[in-house]
Amino acid sequence: EIVLTQSPGTLSLSPGERATLSCRASQSVSSSYLAWYQQKPGQAPRLLIYGASSRATGIPDRFSGSGSGTDFTLTISRLEPEDFAVYYCQQYGSSPRWTFGQGTKVEIK
Amino acid sequence: EVQLVESGGGLVQPGGSLRLSCAASGFTFSSYEMNWVRQAPGKGLEWVSYISSSGSTIYYADSVKGRFTISRDNAKNSLYLQMNSLRAEDTAVYYCARGLYGDYAGFDYWGQGTLVTVSS
Numbered sequence: 001e002i003v004l005t006q007s008p009g010t011l012s013l014s015p016g017e018r019a020t021l022s023c024r025a026s027q028s029v030s031s032s033y034l035a036w037y038q039q040k041p042g043q044a045p046r047l048l049i050y051g052a053s054s055r056a057t058g059i060p061d062r063f064s065g066s067g068s069g070t071d072f073t074l075t076i077s078r079l080e081p082e083d084f085a086v087y088y089c090q091q092y093g094s095s096p097r098w099t100f101g102q103g104t105k106v107e108i109k
Numbered sequence: 110e111v112q113l114v115e116s117g118g119g120l121v122q123p124g125g126s127l128r129l130s131c132a133a134s135g136f137t138f139s140s141y142e143m144n145w146v147r148q149a150p151g152k153g154l155e156w157v158s159y160i161s162s163s164g165s166t167i168y169y170a171d172s173v174k175g176r177f178t179i180s181r182d183n184a185k186n187s188l189y190l191q192m193n194s195l196r197a198e199d200t201a202v203y204y205c206a207r208g209l210y211g212d213y214a215g216f217d218y219w220g221q222g223t224l225v226t227v228s229s
Contacts (some may be wrong), residue, residue, distance in 0.1 A: 035215035037154075044204055044219035045146075045154065051213045088154055092214030097168045098156035099146070 002027050002093045004100035012109040017033045019076040021104045023089035028069045033092035036065055039103075040085045048087075049074060076106075084108050111135040111218045113205050118223030125195050125202030125227070129221055131188040139163075139183035142208035143189050144216060147201035147225075157203070158190065172201075196225045 003026040013019055023034070031052035037045040047056040049065035051070055062077040076083055089101040117129040131143070145157040158179040159168040167179055170220040188205050202224050206216035 032212060033214040035213075037216075039154075044221055045216075046219070047209075047215055047217045050209060050215040050217075054213070056215075056217060090154075090215065095168075096156060096170050097159055098214070100154040100156065103153045 001096060002029060002091055002099055003089055004089050004099055004101035005087060006087075008105045009102075010105045010107060012107050013079055014109045015079050015081055017075075017079050019079055019083070019106055021074040021087055021106075023067075023072040023074070023082060023101050025070045025072070025091060027093075029063075029072075029091045029093065031068050034065075034067070034072050035090045037088045037090065038083075038085045039088065045088065079106070081108075111207070112220055113207065113220035114201065115205055115220040115223040116214050118203065118225045118227065120193055120226045122229050123196060123227055124211045126135040126191070127195065127225060128228070129190040129203055129205075129223060129225070131190075131193065132207075133186045133188065133207075136207075138181075138186040141210060142180060143188045144206045144208060145179060145188075146204045146216070146219075147199075148222075149198075152201075155201075159208075160188070170194045192225070195225075197227050199225060201225060 004025045007022045034052040036044040039045040053065045064075045086105045088104045112134045114132045160179045173222045176194045180189045202222040204222045205220045207218040
């Protein structure tokens with residue numbers, strides 16, 4: 001089973017600042033199978049990034065993804081008020097087919 | 110507009126059963142893989158089950174294998190999750206989610222979720 005570990009657990013930043021979120025896999029993950037989601041309280045998750053670096057439809061270009069192998073990064077170049085939320089990485093592999101990281105909360109400092 | 114609407118959640122006693130439904134609209138349902146994902150109160154996301162577009166391939170998380178059954182009716186544009194032998198640890202919001210079309214993995218549309226509470 002591939003375990004995804006996200007860090008930090010909580011990121012305290014101010015609007016306008018840059019956010020860098022890490023997702024580390026216990027085994028190598030195909031870049032095609034790494035995705036990032038945003039979830040706000042009381043809402044369903046929203047797909048931000050798929051294929052490690054491709055933005056989903058309608059996602060602003062301040063969101064970018066990078067990485068390969070076991071280390072992946074989600075970067076928000078300049079935080080907007082609506083970006084304060086919890087972010088999850090996800091991978092597709094063998095059993096279990098899909099796993100999520102435990103999440104990183106981006107909170108207002 | 111793509112829409113996924115879950116229903117069927119509620120309060121059930123331990124050992125009981127519940128059937129969740131997900132009504133899909135705004136896309137060709139029969140062309141897409143579908144999934145169930147759950148989120149326990151205050152916790153992270155857990156993938157539960159997958160079904161291929163035709164229904165011929167199915168996967169489950171170990172935590173629900175043997176107790177939950179995923180199915181779909183492409184004629185009715187609907188996805189289902191039959192949950193038996195429910196436990197307290199199954200308490201969660203259950204989301205249906207559409208799989209990305211093509212060679213990438215990810216879930217591009219999600220329903221609003223339905224809450225399942227297992228308690229006596």
